Amino acid sequence: MKLPIANDARDWSDDRHAMAYDNPQFWDGAHLQSELHRVFEICNGCRLCFNLCPSFDVLFRRIDALDPHREEAEGKHIESGRIVEEHEAGELLKHVKVSTENPVGLLQDADKERVVELCYECKLCFPKCPYVPPHEFAVDFPKLMLRAKMIGAREDGIAFRERFLGATDLVGSVMTKVAPLANAAAHNSFNRMLMEKTIGIARERQLPNYADESFLTWWSRRAPVPQNGSQPVALFATCFVNYNDPAIGKDAVSMLERAGCNVDCPEQVCCGMPKLDGGDLEGARKLARQNVETLLPAVREGRKIVSPGPSCTLVLRTEYPELVPTPEAREVAAAVMDLSDFLLHQARSKRLPKPPEGTLGKVAFHVACHNRV
Numbered sequence: 210m211k212l213p214i215a216n217d218a219r220d221w222s223d224d225r226h227a228m229a230y231d232n233p234q235f236w237d238g239a240h241l242q243s244e245l246h247r248v249f250e251i252c253n254g255c256r257l258c259f260n261l262c263p264s265f266d267v268l269f270r271r272i273d274a275l276d277p278h279r280e281e282a283e284g285k286h287i288e289s290g291r292i293v294e295e296h297e298a299g300e301l302l303k304h305v306k307v308s309t310e311n312p313v314g315l316l317q318d319a320d321k322e323r324v325v326e327l328c329y330e331c332k333l334c335f336p337k338c339p340y341v342p343p344h345e346f347a348v349d350f351p352k353l354m355l356r357a358k359m360i361g362a363r364e365d366g367i368a369f370r371e372r373f374l375g376a377t378d379l380v381g382s383v384m385t386k387v388a389p390l391a392n393a394a395a396h397n398s399f400n401r402m403l404m405e406k407t408i409g410i411a412r413e414r415q416l417p418n419y420a421d422e423s424f425l426t427w428w429s430r431r432a433p434v435p436q437n438g439s440q441p442v443a444l445f446a447t448c449f450v451n452y453n454d455p456a457i458g459k460d461a462v463s464m465l466e467r468a469g470c471n472v473d474c475p476e477q478v479c480c481g482m483p484k485l486d487g488g489d490l491e492g493a494r495k496l497a498r499q500n501v502e503t504l505l506p507a508v509r510e511g512r513k514i515v516s517p518g519p520s521c522t523l524v525l526r527t528e529y530p531e532l533v534p535t536p537e538a539r540e541v542a543a544a545v546m547d548l549s550d551f552l553l554h555q556a557r558s559k560r561l562p563k564p565p566e567g568t569l570g571k572v573a574f575h576v577a578c579h580n581r582v
């Protein structure tokens with residue numbers, strides 16, 4: 210079976226042009242409401258995503274609860290457990306009210322806001338959906354949820370929690386300086402209660418530890434290694450690897466070099482996903498512009514941009530041409546590959562060193578949602 214490689218991925222940007230950020234209709238609240246109604250109606254008729262996430266669960270439960278004819282549809286208006294004889298069925302059918310009333314129209318603003326709020330942009334519903342563009346229904350549920358968040362942020366301001374979670378570089382660079390203290394504080398129940406009350410991060414939420422030294426600091430003080438590799442790559446470390454788990458980045462560098470790559474790590478900032486998901490379009494655009502500027506020279510040197518974080522890969526590849534609508538952003542986006550895709554590519558070209566016999570054992574590989582997308 211031929212596995213798809215990253216560069217086979219389709220370019221969604223043309224399909225999504227109708228909902229481009231610079232299209233004034235994107236920001237039209239009345240148009241958003243009619244789109245929510247239209248897409249919720251299609252989803253109600255389809256329900257393929259019923260078990261994917263809390264957004265769909267809440268949406269379908271609310272629609273069912275609001276449906277005035279639900280009991281009739283389920284036959285519950287007939288005495289439960291009683292077998293309906295054929296001669297009775299005709300009589301009962303005379304009393305069935307046929308209604309074209311649509312329960313989606315009964316959803317309140319609070320219901321829609323809850324559906325939007327519960328979407329965590331895993332984007333799994335996109336590849337599952339048979340109605341995505343170019344289908345005439347043009348359903349893009351994750352983008353619609355993002356649009357609702359952005360319009361909300363523009364009207365009401367960006368919530369403090371979203372600002373905090375979006376400031377990954379600022380928070381990460383401070384926390385790595387005081388990592389032992391920060392990590393102890395994150396596990397202290399009194400502090401967690403304070404964080405819940407002030408920032409809005411649930412006290413039960415497990416938080417990742419911060420590293421004593423960021424990956425990029427390690428990279429900057431790493432002794433130069435002879436670059437004998439024939440395949441030039443630039444590593445986009447990602448915030449999680451940079452501030453929380455630099456060992457992933459160090460292993461990635463080691464693996465890439467053993468696979469015959471000449472590795473560089475250009476100046477970089479957060480890809481912008483946390484800001485984007487919090488509705489902060491301008492913040493995400495600013496970061497995207499910075500990364501396009503610093504990654505472009507590496508791309509023009511012929512380097513692939515390789516990232517070990519599927520979410521960051523997805524943003525760089527598919528969101529950047531929309532966030533920064535320039536040929537340079539498209540050039541950078543086209544050069545981005547997820548690390549796993551890249552290594553698969555190297556393996557196919559017989560460039561991966563074989564592990565010593567018998568040392569690897571069984572490996573379970575979790576394909577991340579954003580990798581599937």
Ligand code: SF4
Nearest residue numbers: 262328329331332334
């Ligand atoms: S993107 Fe993920 S969380 Fe959002 S609606 Fe789709 S499946 Fe649910």
Ligand code: SF4
Nearest residue numbers: 252255256257258338
């Ligand atoms: S997003 Fe698509 S597949 Fe999922 S319920 Fe809606 S119409 Fe169906």
